[in-house]
Structure formats: structure tokens, C-alpha cells
Amino acid sequence: MKKGMAILLAVLMLSALCVPAMAASDINEDEQRVLDAVSVVVTSEEGAEMSLYESDVNQAKNFLMRDEIDLDKATADEIIENIEECFAIVEKAGLETEKLTDMAEADRKALLAAANEAGAPVGVTVAYDAARNKVDFTYDGAVIASVDPVIKFTGADYSMLFVVMGAAVLAVIAMAVVVKKTARAK
Amino acid sequence: MSKRHSIGKKVAAYVGMPLLFWLLIVAVLATLYLHFLHPYVAPIAGMFFTGSGASTDSVKIDSIYDGPVLVHERTVDASLVKIPNQGTKYGEIVCERIGLQADLYFGESEEILKHGAGQSPRSLQPGFGYPTMISAHNNKEFDKLEHIQEGDIITVYTSYGTYEYEVSGTEIMEPxxxxxxxxxxxxxxxxxxxxYPFNNLGYIYRRFFVYAEQISGPRIVFDSEGGGE
Structure with missing residues (x-):
């Protein structure tokens, strides 16, 4: 079960079509229907199963609990309809992968374009960084959700130190060679 | 003495030897760090060697936290609770016995973890009745986690309440x-x-998990719940 593309689709539609409204921070019935909709597992024609991480629903929940977000029935219906449509596109594409990068470029571009178009009315933008294979969903200038691993890397990375030390070692060796050669020349 | 030899000696004296000494110093410090100085040097080292290198995060770092609030009631109205943006500091995480103290941000991107501990957006803030998952670097904020024991109390301070958790267990596993x-x-x-491991210069592929159960702290209630107990 997984991930990238399904998350992109679901969270995108979820966040893009939310309508700013009066304060309400609880999850109402319509919002719950949307959360249920993003939790589905899609099976492509080739038999590949795709779904969100189980916990990705919490990313959506955190967004829906914001004071300024309150979905009514019509909006929720529209979101759910679009979620289903997006999943249909993925099914048709026959993705057998969990990585967004493995999607055909044309399909990916079309999907991202559609995503940004859908998000534009409420200021949601979707940015995909191929180098990091990460998708960020931004609302009102802030990241509201990301497509990335659940458990992060939280260790020290000394690779830059090793690179510098390696370069220094090479430099010292070079110095030694130069000194030795000049000594011989003498 | 030939001019060429003189240049060679100068190069060796002004470049080669300093480099050599620098390498020796780094090697000695690295050895001391790993075996003796880790608890003291980690906060400083963490300023320079955290995350996975250059970050292109576009997360904005800010704060809505003005200090801990002690709420004696058993509930807190949801209207007092803000769902922060990713990159927003909304509290602190503390475990006094082991000397752990870290600013708590919402989100856990590379950029956020450079500033402190981060709450996974795939979890909910304390008080909602669901798990809260928090991560931080093992050479900085969470370097002291290696000393944590069952029964230790971890406190999460937020601007809407203070939450205490009792450690029930730990686990080491691949992500x-x-x-x-x-x-x-x-x-x-x-x-x-x-x-995990905590003191390791090589590739780190495991994680050290700490599980703790809430023992105090106000429950967040919504209007639909009738406003409290």
C-alpha cells in the first residue's frame, strides 16, 4: 500500500477545495466524509494497490481543524467527487509504484497542473521537488502537508566533514610530495 | 638553498603543517567526542552537523509560544488552541531527570529540526486524545534520550496547557x-x-523510540461536546 501519487491526489483535493469560513475547529460530518474518502485503497487495472499512509489522514485532519476552515455539504461533495476523479486518473494510468518519480512525466505534469489549478481559488499551491522526491502543499504561504516518509532522518550527518577532511588529507599528501621533490632538486 | 626549495619549505610550513595539525586535532576531538565529550559538545556540534545537509525547505520558522501555561481545569476549550503552521514553535518538551529540554515546533522537516524538536503533522497536538509524535536530532536536542528509563516523566508545555507523560517503554527499530x-x-x-545509535559517525538506519502515556493535562473540547466536563 502506498503512497506518493495517492497522497498527492488526495491531500491536494482535500486542501485545494476547502473554503475559508467562520471559525469552527471541530471536524464536522462533512469533513469526516472527506477524511473517509481519502482513506480508501485504490486498485489499478494491473492490480497494484495504492493508498495513503494510514496516518496521512491526520495531515488532512490538522488542516481541517484550523479555525478558518469549515466545509459544508456542497463543498465536501465536490471534494469527494474530485478525489474520486483523481484516483480514477491514477487507476487509468496503471501505476504500480509508490513513488511519484516513477510516474510518466506527462501524467505527472498534467496532474500537478490540475492540482495547482484546483488549488488556485483558495491559494493552495503544490510544489514538487524531484531531487528530494517531496511534494509540499502550501496554503496561505505556509506548508500544510507534505508527501514524505513518516519517520524522518534525525541523525548527525558528518558527510561534509568527511569531505573536507578527505580534501585536507589529499592536500597534506600533495604538500609532502612537493617538499620531497624540491628537496631532491636541491 | 635554491629558490625552489625555499618555496617548497614555505608551502609546507604555512599550508601543509597547519593542515596536518588540523587533521590531528579533528581526529583527537572526534575520538574525545565519541567517548567522553558527547553530552557537552553535542549542543555545539549540532549547530553545524545536523540533518542531511543543505536544506531547500521553504518552511517559515516562527512562534506562537510565549511560555508555559498551567491549566488546572481538566479541559480546555478548542477555541484557545491554535493549529500551528509547519515551522511554528508552539511549546517545549522537557524531561528533567535526563536534562532534556527542547523547543517544540509543528512539523518535522529538515529546516524545522535544525531549530528544535518537531511534532509530526501525521499526529495531533497534545490534548486531542490521540498520540503526539515528536522527533529531534540525536546529536542535539534528543542526545540525552539514551539515558531515559521506564517511569521517567516527559512534560510537554504548550500555550494552552501542560501535559505530563510517563515513559512506558522504548524500542529500537528500522524506520x-x-x-x-x-x-x-x-x-x-x-x-x-x-x-540510533546515538554516537555514530556512520550511516544511521535505525531509530530509538520512546513511548509514554499521558498522566495529566487538559483535554481539548469542542463546542459540539458541550464545552467541558
């Missing part, structure tokens, strides 16, 4: 083995993790 369904359980608990 992909973590069952994220745990984050959907209706259970007020804290899941804290960092990279």
Missing part, C-alpha cells in the same frame, strides 16, 4: 517497521524518536 496506525489510536500518548 520502515514503524506501524503508523499507532498514530490513529484513540489514546493520549507521546511517541518520541531519534536516530
Amino acid at each position: 520502515h517497521l514503524f506501524d503508523d496506525k499507532l498514530l490513529l489510536e484513540e489514546r493520549s500518548r507521546l511517541i518520541v524518536y531519534t536516530c
Whole structure:
């Protein structure tokens, strides 16, 4: 079960079509229907199963609990309809992968374009960084959700130190060679 | 003495020897760091060697936290609770016995973890009745986690309440083995993790998880629940 593309689709539609409204921070019935909709597992024609991480629903929940977000029935219906449509596109594409990068470029571009178009009315933008294979969903200038691993890397990375030390070692060796050669020349 | 030889000696004296000494110093410090100085040097080292290198995060770092609030009531109205943007500091995480203290941000991108501990957006803030998952670097904020024991108290301070959790256990595993369904359980608990082993210069592929159960702190209630108990 997984991930990238399904998350992109679901969270995108979820966040893009939310309508700013009066304060309400609880999850109402319509919002719950949307959360249920993003939790589905899609099976492509080739038999590949795709779904969100189980916990990705919490990313959506955190967004829906914001004071300024309150979905009514019509909006929720529209979101759910679009979620289903997006999943249909993925099914048709026959993705057998969990990585967004493995999607055909044309399909990916079309999907991202559609995503940004859908998000534009409420200021949601979707940015995909191929180098990091990460998708960020931004609302009102802030990241509201990301497509990335659940458990992060939280260790020290000394690779830059090793690179510098390696370069220094090479430099010292070079110095030694130069000194030795000049000594011989003498 | 030939001019060429003189240049060679100068190069060796002004470049080669300093480099050589620098390498020796780094080697000695690295050895001392790993075996003796880690608890003291980690906060400084963490300023320079955290994350996975250059970050292109576009997360804005800010704060809505003005200090801990002691709420004596058993509930707190949801209207007082803000859902922060990713990159927003909304509290602190503390474990006094082991000397752990870290600013708590919402989100856990590379950029956020450079500033402190981060709450996974795949979990909920304390008080909602679901797990809260927090991570931080093992050479900085969470370097002291290696000393944590069952029964230790971890406190999460927020601007809407203070939450205490009692450590119930720890676990070491590879990241992909973590069952994220745990984050959907209706259970007020804290899941804290960092990279493992703690003192390791090589590739780190495991995580050290700490599980703690909530023992105090106000429950967040919505209008639809009738406003409290």
C-alpha cells in the first residue's frame, strides 16, 4: 500500500477545495466524509494497490481543524467527487509504484497542473521537488502537508566533514610530495 | 638553498603543517567526542552537523509560544488552541531527570529540526486524545534520550496547557517497521524518536523510540461536546 501519487491526489483535493469560513475547529460530518474518502485503497487495472499512509489522514485532519476552515455539504461533495476523479486518473494510468518519480512525466505534469489549478481559488499551491522526491502543499504561504516518509532522518550527518577532511588529507599528501621533490632538486 | 626549495619549505610550513595539525586535532576531538565529550559538545556540534545537509525547505520558522501555561481545569476549550503552521514553535518538551529540554515546533522537516524538536503533522497536538509524535536530532536536542528509563516523566508545555507523560517503554527499530496506525489510536500518548545509535559517525538506519502515556493535562473540547466536563 502506498503512497506518493495517492497522497498527492488526495491531500491536494482535500486542501485545494476547502473554503475559508467562520471559525469552527471541530471536524464536522462533512469533513469526516472527506477524511473517509481519502482513506480508501485504490486498485489499478494491473492490480497494484495504492493508498495513503494510514496516518496521512491526520495531515488532512490538522488542516481541517484550523479555525478558518469549515466545509459544508456542497463543498465536501465536490471534494469527494474530485478525489474520486483523481484516483480514477491514477487507476487509468496503471501505476504500480509508490513513488511519484516513477510516474510518466506527462501524467505527472498534467496532474500537478490540475492540482495547482484546483488549488488556485483558495491559494493552495503544490510544489514538487524531484531531487528530494517531496511534494509540499502550501496554503496561505505556509506548508500544510507534505508527501514524505513518516519517520524522518534525525541523525548527525558528518558527510561534509568527511569531505573536507578527505580534501585536507589529499592536500597534506600533495604538500609532502612537493617538499620531497624540491628537496631532491636541491 | 635554491629558490625552489625555499618555496617548497614555505608551502609546507604555512599550508601543509597547519593542515596536518588540523587533521590531528579533528581526529583527537572526534575520538574525545565519541567517548567522553558527547553530552557537552553535542549542543555545539549540532549547530553545524545536523540533518542531511543543505536544506531547500521553504518552511517559515516562527512562534506562537510565549511560555508555559498551567491549566488546572481538566479541559480546555478548542477555541484557545491554535493549529500551528509547519515551522511554528508552539511549546517545549522537557524531561528533567535526563536534562532534556527542547523547543517544540509543528512539523518535522529538515529546516524545522535544525531549530528544535518537531511534532509530526501525521499526529495531533497534545490534548486531542490521540498520540503526539515528536522527533529531534540525536546529536542535539534528543542526545540525552539514551539515558531515559521506564517511569521517567516527559512534560510537554504548550500555550494552552501542560501535559505530563510517563515513559512506558522504548524500542529500537528500522524506520520502515514503524506501524503508523499507532498514530490513529484513540489514546493520549507521546511517541518520541531519534536516530540510533546515538554516537555514530556512520550511516544511521535505525531509530530509538520512546513511548509514554499521558498522566495529566487538559483535554481539548469542542463546542459540539458541550464545552467541558
